[in-house]
Each structure stands twice: as C-alpha cells, then as structure tokens.
Amino acid sequence: MLVVVSSPSGGGKGTLIRRVLKIVPDLGYSVSFTTRAPREGEEHGRHYFFVPVEKFREMASAGAFLEWAVVHGNLYGTAHAQVERELAEGHDIILEIDVQGADSVRRLVSDAVTVFILPPSFEILRERLTGRGSEEPDELTLRLMNARQEVAAYRRFDYVIINDDADRAAAQLASVIYAERARLVRQEEAAQCVLETFSQ
Ligand code: ADP
Numbered sequence: 001m002l003v004v005v006s007s008p009s010g011g012g013k014g015t016l017i018r019r020v021l022k023i024v025p026d027l028g029y030s031v032s033f034t035t036r037a038p039r040e041g042e043e044h045g046r047h048y049f050f051v052p053v054e055k056f057r058e059m060a061s062a063g064a065f066l067e068w069a070v071v072h073g074n075l076y077g078t079a080h081a082q083v084e085r086e087l088a089e090g091h092d093i094i095l096e097i098d099v100q101g102a103d104s105v106r107r108l109v110s111d112a113v114t115v116f117i118l119p120p121s122f123e124i125l126r127e128r129l130t131g132r133g134s135e136e137p138d139e140l141t142l143r144l145m146n147a148r149q150e151v152a153a154y155r156r157f158d159y160v161i162i163n164d165d166a167d168r169a170a171a172q173l174a175s176v177i178y179a180e181r182a183r184l185v186r187q188e189e190a191a192q193c194v195l196e197t198f199s200q
C-alpha cells in the first residue's frame with residue numbers, strides 16, 4: 001500500500017511521519033531525490049538524495065521517477081527503485097510529497113491512500129515554519145505564499161488531519177494506516193488462509 005502524505009511546508013508532515021514510523025510496524029519511507037541544497041543536519045540518503053539538476057534531469061529522462069515535480073523552485077522526485085524495494089520487503093510505504101506529486105500518484109496507483117495534513121491556521125503555520133528556522137526570509141515568504149494554493153487541494157485527498165496536537169495527529173495518521181490495512185480488498189488473501197483452516 002502506498003500512503004501519500006502532503007501538506008504545505010511547515011504543516012507537520014515530517015514531524016508526524018517520524019512518529020508514525022516509530023509506532024507502526026512494516027512501514028517504510030521513500031527517500032526522495034531533490035536538487036535543493038541540504039539543510040543543516042540533513043543527510044544524503046536519509047532525508048533526501050541530494051543531486052545536481054543535470055543528474056536529476058537525466059534520471060527523469062531515463063524514467064527513474066514514479067513522479068516528480070518542481071516545488072518552491074526546486075526539483076523533487078520519488079524513485080521507482082525506492083518504492084519497489086520497500087514493497088518487495090512487504091512494507092507499506094509513505095511518500096512525503098507535495099500536492100502535484102499526490103495528483104500524479106493518484107493517477108498512477110488507483111488504490112494509493114492519500115492524506116492531507118492541515119495546520120490549525122495560517123498564523124500557526126507561519127509561526128511553526130519561522131520557528132523551524134530552516135529557511136531564509138525570501139524562501140520562507142515563498143513557501144507561505146505557495147501554502148495558500150496548496151491548502152486548497154485538501155478536497156482531493158482521502159483523509160484530512162488537522163495538526164493541532166502532534167501526539168493526537170500522529171495517532172490519527174497511524175489509525176488511518178491501520179484502518180486501510182484492514183480493508184476487505186487488502187485482507188482477502190490472509191482471510192482465505194484462515195478460512196482454509198476451517199475446512200479441515
Ligand atoms: P513539514 O515537514 O510539513 O515541512 P515539519 O514537520 O518540519 O513540517 O514541522 C514544521 C515545524 O513545526 C517544526 O519545527 C515542527 O517541530 C513544528 N511542529 C510540527 N507539528 C507541530 C505541532 N503539532 N505542534 C507544535 N509544533 C509542531
């Protein structure tokens with residue numbers, strides 16, 4: 001199962017996903033490729049694969065990406081290889097991607113589960129993004145400006161979680177994943193195995 005998590009920058013995707021990865025078993029994370037510069041503390045291969053624009057373009061031409069998009073002026077993409085590796089290991093996988101990426105995945109993977117994280121208000125988003133201290137003032141302004149369009153996309157998602165209290169919101173994201181795992185279509189095989197034990 002592919003779980004797409006989107007929000008405006010500073011909405012809390014990273015915070016909630018980190019918590020959920022700790023509590024939900026058999027869940028992987030797709031490390032994206034990006035052309036943006038690493039932030040302090042970000043590691044190549046863990047937070048992103050940081051690549052030059054030419055390399056990214058080459059990969060895109062070679063069909064290496066399930067989806068890619070220009071976000072806040074940089075290129076970001078989900079590699080097929082990342083997703084397939086996790087799925088092959090029997091993991092569900094979280095894609096932390098923007099609303100354009102979510103649109104692409106929705107078109108390509110009809111049973112992908114999509115979740116939009118909304119901050120409680122624009123003012124709180126501004127405070128949290130400013131408090132994170134990871135962007136220069138111009139970049140921060142751009143991200144807050146783009147947030148106004150991004151939040152309007154929430155209706156295209158299967159689930160909407162308001163990130164007021166981080167513990168509560170993370171529990172809700174975990175609940176969505178658990179509930180989606182229990183859907184009849186995803187349980188047919190396991191249920192059949194159980195039923196076989198009844199016919200002996
Ligand atoms: P994103 O990954 O969507 O850009 P982050 O997870 O980095 O957002 O969150 C942005 C900032 O807001 C971070 O400094 C984070 O610690 C803080 N934050 C996230 N969720 C909450 C919350 N529920 N309450 C208070 N602060 C939060």
Ligand code: 5GP
Nearest residue numbers: 009032068069071076077078096097098101
């Ligand atoms: P940041 O620079 O804050 O890490 O990410 C900026 C935006 O790019 C966020 O909305 C994030 O979800 C999005 N993003 C990260 N990786 C990908 C990706 O692989 N594809 C797409 N479409 N967006 C991504």
